[in-house]
Every structure is written in C-alpha cells, then in structure tokens.
Amino acid sequence: EDGYRLWQRYEQVQDAARLQAYRQALNELVVQGNSPTLTVAQQELQTGLSSLLGQPLAAVKSPTKQNILVAGTPSGSALVKELATAARLKPLGEEGYLLLTTAKDGKQYTVIAANTDIGVLYGSFHFLRLLQTQQDIGKLSLASSPKIKHRVLNHWDNLDRTVERGYSGFSLWDWHRLPGYIDQRYLDYARANASVGINGTVLTNVNANALVLTQDYLKKVAALADAFRPYGLKVYLTARFSAPIEIGGLKTADPLDPQVQAWWKQKADEIYTLIPDFGGFLVKANSEGQPGPQNYGRTHADGANMLADAVAPHKGIVMWRAFVYSEDEPDDRAKQAYNEFKPLDGQFRDNVLVQVKNGAIDFQPREPFHPLFGAMPKTPLMLELQITQEYLGQGTTLAYLSPMYKETLASDTYAKGKGTTVAKVVDGSVDKHRLTGIAGVANIGTDRNWTGHQFGQANWYSFGRLAWDHALSPEAIADEWIKMTFTGEQEFVAPVKNMMMNSHEAVVNYMTPLGLHHIMGWSHHYGPGPWIKDKHRADWTSVYYHRADEKGIGFDRTASGSNAVNQYFPPVAKEFGSLKRCPEKYLLWFHHVDWDHQVNSGRTLWNELCYRYSSGVDSVRQMQKTWDSLEGMVDRERFSHVKQFLAIQEQEAAWWRDACLLYFQTFSKRPIPQDLEKPAHTLDYYMSLDPQFVPGI
Ligand code: BDP
Known part of the structure; x- marks a missing residue:
C-alpha cells in the first residue's frame, strides 16, 4: 500500500448493515448511450462498486433485475429521460448532476442523471463517494453543480521534467516518450481530477519556455489532451510572451505590432487544429524577469487582449497573472499588483481572467486576502492558490491547507457591503460574471504516492472539492478524504481529522x-x-x-507606514489599520x-x-x-x-x-x-x- 490509489481505493464496505443495503439496492448497472466519457463512467462504477460491494456488478443495456443503478443523460438514455424530471436537470448546466432514488413499474432505481456525459461522470464519482464514506443511499434526492466554471491545476513543470517548487519527484509529463506512449499514470491522474471535478490543467511552468509552442511539442500536448478528454480535463499551456521572437523569428513581441498579432493568431489556429478543445493560455508577464508587454511600453491589458483575440474564435480563454512587483519600485511590494492592475479594470477582453494569488505577497503560510478581490468589478478575477508547499515546509510537512483556502474564500472584502466575500467575487455572483475560475499550483509529481507526503494528497483533494463548492467545510472534506484514503473507523477518523484541522495553524x-x-x-x-x-x-x-x-x-502598512491598508474597502481598512482591532493573526503584517x-x-x-x-x-x-x-x-x-x-x-x-x-x-x-x-x-x-x-x- 504505497498511496498510489489516492482516495480511490474502493475497499469493501466495512459496516455490515450498510453493505447489505448497498448490495440490495445495486443489482445491476444500466448505462445507455455511447461516448468515451460514458465508457469511463461505466468502468469506474463497475470496478468501483464491485470492489466496494465485494461482489461483481453486471452492466447491461436495459434493466433485467429489480433494483437497478442507472446512469446517463436524457438525450442518450430513454430510461434516464423517464426517471429524471427535466425541470430538475435543466438548472444543473453542463457539469451538474442529479442523484435520485425512484420507483417505476414495480422496479427500484438509483439514478445518476445529468445533461451531459461529463455530468454523468461527475455524478458517478459522487455516488461512489457516498459508498466509500458509508452514507445512506436509500432515499437520494441530491443535485449538485459547480459554483466556479474553470477549476484548474497549474503545473509549474519544466520541459526537462524538473518541477519549480515541486517536492514529489519529477514532472508527470514524459515529453521524450510522447506522443507515442501514453503512460497509465496520465489516465489515473485524469481520473483523480475528475473525481473531484477539476476540469483543466496547465501543463507547463509560468516561467515559460517557448519551445512547447513548436509543432513537435504541440503534438505531444495533443496526445495528452486526447488521453484527458474523456475525463473532462482540458489542457492549457503557458505562453511565453517573447515566443514570436524566440520561435517565430520576429524582431519584436510588441502586442500592438500587426505581425506579432498575426503570429499569435496563426499559432492559436495551429494549436486548435491539433487540439480542438484547447483551453487557452496562462501568462506570467513582466514579473520576476519574465518578458511582457511593458518591455514595449504597453500595458498588461494590451498583452492579454492580443492573446485573447488569438484564441477567441476557438472559444479559448486567457488567464493573465497579477503576480507582479517591480525591481525599481520603492513602494511596499504588497501594494504593487493593485496599483498596476486596478487602473486596467474594464480594459480586458471578455475572454480574459486576471489570476490573483490569495494574498498580496506570495503564498505565505498565512496572508490576509489580496486587496484586488472586489476592486476590479468589470474584470473576472481568478483565485490562485498554492497546493505545493513552497513556503509551508515543502515535501515533508503535514499541513492540511483546506482551512487556509477557506480563510481566503470566506474573507469579506466589503466591496459591495457586508457579505461580499472573496468566494462570491470569484464565483462571479457579486459582479455577474459568467466567466469564472480558480487555480491551484499542483503538488503532483512522479512519486509513487503522487504528492510526496501522503497527506499532501488531501490538499489536492480539498482544492478540487472547494473549487467545485466553496461552501463546503474543511472538516467535512477532511472527513471524506480520511475515510476514502485510510479507513472509516471512527477511532481513526476523529483523531486524524483533529490532527489535520490543527496542522496548518501549527505550521x-x-x-x-x-x-x-x-x-x-x-x-x-x-x-x-x-x-x-x-x-x-x-x-x-x-x-x-x-x-x-x-x-x-x-x-507598518497603516497610514503612518506604507498605507497598504488603504487598498482595502473602508471597513476592512479600518479593521486592519487599527492596532486594537486588527485580527491578531495579521498583527505584524500590518503593524x-x-x-x-x-x-x-x-x-x-x-x-x-x-x-x-x-x-x-x-x-x-x-x-x-x-x-x-x-x-x-x-x-x-x-x-x-x-x-x-x-x-x-x-x-x-x-x-x-x-x-x-x-x-x-x-x-x-x-x-x-x-x-x-x-x-x-x-x-x-x-x-x-x-x-x-x-x-x-
Ligand atoms: C513564487 C515562486 C516562484 C514562482 C513565482 C510565481 O517562488 O518560483 O515563479 O512565485 O508565482 O512563489 O510566478
């Protein structure tokens, strides 16, 4: 038992009464419809349930037994169309699903229904989780859909397979053997992501290498995209801003230069020919030595918009990072991203997200939320969290980060009065954005257990769960993860959960x-x-x-010092700025x-x-x-x-x-x-x- 199976171990259910109830309710599996995603869903249900139930579960095309598990969409399955009411399904969108217990013509059905095949897969994983955590499935009536549209891992993986800030071996992407060889690991990686609803992966480091945009590499990227597609996992790449010079032979990368614009358009067309559902670009520009539009006297908006125009015809997006601070800027580093980006609000194309780290410095063990959240109402802001533990003890430290993620998500920006939390800014509900996103810098590598530390798996898991539903509690997420990863025995679950819940604060x-x-x-x-x-x-x-x-x-970030507090909305600025009222956890950050x-x-x-x-x-x-x-x-x-x-x-x-x-x-x-x-x-x-x-x- 080396941790390879993550939270997908599907050990036989221990609780005898539950096991009996499950066996009774799940006599056979009916998956109607045909697609790579449905095949994956059927396989997962069949192998997962056979193992959980300790007896084989047959998959058939139409019901022959009394108690049936059925999965599908109304358009692909007549049975699902009959069993799941359209009115309940419709609001669940492209990725949501319904889990339902119902009866018809004397038969008992457990239904996993969705509008799309990927929704069926997500629902299947949810259903499996119910059994893995030994929940009652007798009277299901549960609907779920993600609060955030793009739930993306950022791999800081270099093409030589080293991983920037990676502590779990080398990069999973074996460029040398791609595109010919598809490692089973890629599929297991995609499965794990799908099981928590992660739907995008940026394969390459933000400190980017233009080489990945050449034909040879793009073919390798396409092979990965093909492998991930059934799992609903879209591929993105980091775009090195100077690529038109480095691999395009141009003299400039000025975003307002027509030749440069044409080069990127052509590059995007080439990518989409190979990968029709390519997600888009993630860009680190004019930050820590990376090239960017400012090299040509242009703004971040000019740079982002050029790339946005190139991918727009293909429905791609650009995630433009706000992690900037300048070498020559004497002002408090914590203030610089806000100062540079806030004035650009309203200038970005519709398919651009500005990606903002949780705090204004850099993934510290604890940071107050970034003042940009709430301050750019016309621009969708994507939250960037770090899963890899760069500043948190790296590979050998047990730090369950869900409480830290939650602390940021639950922070109140007061942008539109009380209750304007970071989560509501990010999920688009505050400013009515439909394009929304959240990113986590991955902690995944070639180590057998994926994340170096066995408990690092919990951070990958909880990132995905919170990205899907930021209202979940870190305790509930830990509870699920422990039960699926280790055992459901209370004498184990309770102390381990306690240990996890206190671990971040300890660090x-x-x-x-x-x-x-x-x-x-x-x-x-x-x-x-x-x-x-x-x-x-x-x-x-x-x-x-x-x-x-x-x-x-x-x-001192109060008015007597750098006055960074002033970047927050007044109620927050007052609180953080007052020595008396400032939460003690942020005391020396501001005073x-x-x-x-x-x-x-x-x-x-x-x-x-x-x-x-x-x-x-x-x-x-x-x-x-x-x-x-x-x-x-x-x-x-x-x-x-x-x-x-x-x-x-x-x-x-x-x-x-x-x-x-x-x-x-x-x-x-x-x-x-x-x-x-x-x-x-x-x-x-x-x-x-x-x-x-x-x-x-
Ligand atoms: C810092 C890391 C550095 C990254 C940078 C970034 O130290 O390796 O390149 O952030 O996010 O945390 O761009």
Whole structure:
C-alpha cells in the first residue's frame, strides 16, 4: 500500500448493515448511450462498486433485475429521460448532476442523471463517494453543480521534467516518450481530477519556455489532451510572451505590432487544429524577469487582449497573472499588483481572467486576502492558490491547507457591503460574471504516492472539492478524504481529522506567527532565514518584511507606514489599520508593534511570540503522539511513511523556533520565558546552517 490509489481505493464496505443495503439496492448497472466519457463512467462504477460491494456488478443495456443503478443523460438514455424530471436537470448546466432514488413499474432505481456525459461522470464519482464514506443511499434526492466554471491545476513543470517548487519527484509529463506512449499514470491522474471535478490543467511552468509552442511539442500536448478528454480535463499551456521572437523569428513581441498579432493568431489556429478543445493560455508577464508587454511600453491589458483575440474564435480563454512587483519600485511590494492592475479594470477582453494569488505577497503560510478581490468589478478575477508547499515546509510537512483556502474564500472584502466575500467575487455572483475560475499550483509529481507526503494528497483533494463548492467545510472534506484514503473507523477518523484541522495553524505558529511573513531561507524558501539581508533586491530579504528593531517588530502598512491598508474597502481598512482591532493573526503584517505591547492573551508581544513558536513545536509533538497511537489501524507502509515525516517535521519545527527566537531576541533583548524549552544551539550555529548567509556582510 504505497498511496498510489489516492482516495480511490474502493475497499469493501466495512459496516455490515450498510453493505447489505448497498448490495440490495445495486443489482445491476444500466448505462445507455455511447461516448468515451460514458465508457469511463461505466468502468469506474463497475470496478468501483464491485470492489466496494465485494461482489461483481453486471452492466447491461436495459434493466433485467429489480433494483437497478442507472446512469446517463436524457438525450442518450430513454430510461434516464423517464426517471429524471427535466425541470430538475435543466438548472444543473453542463457539469451538474442529479442523484435520485425512484420507483417505476414495480422496479427500484438509483439514478445518476445529468445533461451531459461529463455530468454523468461527475455524478458517478459522487455516488461512489457516498459508498466509500458509508452514507445512506436509500432515499437520494441530491443535485449538485459547480459554483466556479474553470477549476484548474497549474503545473509549474519544466520541459526537462524538473518541477519549480515541486517536492514529489519529477514532472508527470514524459515529453521524450510522447506522443507515442501514453503512460497509465496520465489516465489515473485524469481520473483523480475528475473525481473531484477539476476540469483543466496547465501543463507547463509560468516561467515559460517557448519551445512547447513548436509543432513537435504541440503534438505531444495533443496526445495528452486526447488521453484527458474523456475525463473532462482540458489542457492549457503557458505562453511565453517573447515566443514570436524566440520561435517565430520576429524582431519584436510588441502586442500592438500587426505581425506579432498575426503570429499569435496563426499559432492559436495551429494549436486548435491539433487540439480542438484547447483551453487557452496562462501568462506570467513582466514579473520576476519574465518578458511582457511593458518591455514595449504597453500595458498588461494590451498583452492579454492580443492573446485573447488569438484564441477567441476557438472559444479559448486567457488567464493573465497579477503576480507582479517591480525591481525599481520603492513602494511596499504588497501594494504593487493593485496599483498596476486596478487602473486596467474594464480594459480586458471578455475572454480574459486576471489570476490573483490569495494574498498580496506570495503564498505565505498565512496572508490576509489580496486587496484586488472586489476592486476590479468589470474584470473576472481568478483565485490562485498554492497546493505545493513552497513556503509551508515543502515535501515533508503535514499541513492540511483546506482551512487556509477557506480563510481566503470566506474573507469579506466589503466591496459591495457586508457579505461580499472573496468566494462570491470569484464565483462571479457579486459582479455577474459568467466567466469564472480558480487555480491551484499542483503538488503532483512522479512519486509513487503522487504528492510526496501522503497527506499532501488531501490538499489536492480539498482544492478540487472547494473549487467545485466553496461552501463546503474543511472538516467535512477532511472527513471524506480520511475515510476514502485510510479507513472509516471512527477511532481513526476523529483523531486524524483533529490532527489535520490543527496542522496548518501549527505550521504558522512555528514559522511565521502573528502575521510575520517571508522570513524563510533565501530563494529556496526552506527553513528559517530571518537574518537574510543585503540582497540585490530589498523585497527578497527577510529584514524587509519583519523590520525588527530595538523598539519592536512588524511591517507598518497603516497610514503612518506604507498605507497598504488603504487598498482595502473602508471597513476592512479600518479593521486592519487599527492596532486594537486588527485580527491578531495579521498583527505584524500590518503593524510595527512594541515588544512590550500587550496582546489578547495579556502577555507582552515578545512573550507571546515565544509562546506561539513553542506551541507550534508542541502541536507537532502532539501530532506525533496521535499518529503513534493509531499504529495497526493503517497499513505499515503508509503508517511508517507518515511517522518518519512527522519526525522530520518535529526537528524542523524546533529549528524554526530556536533560530527565530534567538535572532529576534538580538533586537528585543528580553529573556525567553522560563517555562519554555530553551534553544538547543546558539544563533551562530543556526545561521551557519544557512548556505546563503555569509557572516559579516
Ligand atoms: C513564487 C515562486 C516562484 C514562482 C513565482 C510565481 O517562488 O518560483 O515563479 O512565485 O508565482 O512563489 O510566478
């Protein structure tokens, strides 16, 4: 048991009463209609249910038994047309589905109905999940459709198969063997995505290579698109802005140059000839050294619109990233994306989404929501989350990220009064956008268990579930995932869920408590590096962000500082801008706070920092105890994997705590409270572990 099967293990149902009820209700499977997607749905139901029920389930073209499972669309299946009312199906759109228990002519039916074949597949996975989590299926009457249209993974995969910020092996895409060889992994990847409703994948890194847009590579991309198509998974590519120069032989990539525009149009036509349902382009431009329209004195809108025009005739979209901050800009990095993009609201074509990270800096363990959400009502904003744990301990840290995603989604922007949450901006309901999207930077690679850490699977899973329905709770998602991935036994589920639910907060506490941010090791972002300074860019150092001095610590983003708070709508700006009202979790994000300032617990800020760092370490030790107590309830291989990773995490947590407290103590000049564990080594020792740090510079 190496984790390869993810949450799709389909082990036989344990609860005897449930098993009996399932066996009784599901005597045979009827799938009418014919398409690659329906074939996949039928296979999944047949193999999944046979395994869950511990007995074979026959698939037939029309009912012969008493208790029947039927799946299909009204247009492809006469039976579904009879059983599922059109009125209930219609509002479910292109991807929604209906699960229904009903009776007709003395027969009992369990129905998976949808308007489209892909809806049937999504419904099939939902139905399987009900059995995997041992739910009652006796009186089903359940409708579901996604709240967000484009639910996309972003792979930061390079063509040489290295993965930027990837910690689970190499890239899944074996370019060398494509297009001739379709690895079973591609199909299993597509299945897993379809099971949570992910419907798009950007195959290549945002730091893009134009080579992928050449014929040879496009044929390989087309082979992947063919493999993914039955699963409803569309393929997208990153477009390197300078591609017309690099592979097109042009002298410029100026988006207003007619030759450049023609080149992209032709390139788009070529792509769509090979891949008729190609999704479109994701673009990182004029950011961290990537070329873009500003190289030619043009705006982000000019660049995005040029590409949008090229893909529009084929119904493609452009996802244009707002992750920008300039080398020469002296202003607070947190403010720059807003300053650049807000004035462009209303200037983008209808098929452009502006893709905005959850926070204004960069995927920190915790960030307040990005002020652009709600601030560009005329432009659909796509939320970008990071699933890979670049700043969150990378490959060996157990951090269940669903609560973090939810924190952003549930944040109230107040853009149109109370209740204008980020989720409602992103799902288009606030500004009536029909084009909507959400992206997650994937944590998937060639490791047997896909995600490096066994628990990394939960983050992939929960991204998909929240992308489909952002109203779901992280607890409910964890509950499902644990039951499907490990076991449904309550003595296992409850403590593991508890462990997962506290895990993100634990990491925040031992890395960046109270709103601290970007104090990781330089460039690789692994391990503590609060001492990083004097790099060629100030905003790539840690001292830029924590600003510790003898008086206190934190980045003053109020009116007396950078005034970044002012980018939020007034009720939020007031809250974040007030030392008293600012949520403590964001305190040092927005305020430079005196070491002796009293926080909510009644402690001084310094003491609170010491307690938070220590409590983070304690939480990891608690997680170890919990996991140890579950030995024997999961297979040995996965038990041991998680146990060993937790031991690494415990060491890292203590390293973070000790390094940060000793370093910040050089400013606070206050003792670490007596009752807390003392650092194991000196500050010099911890600094010497950091290869980037050269003492005395
Ligand atoms: C940062 C990463 C960098 C990415 C960049 C991005 O450190 O590797 O290229 O974001 O999102 O988080 O473009």
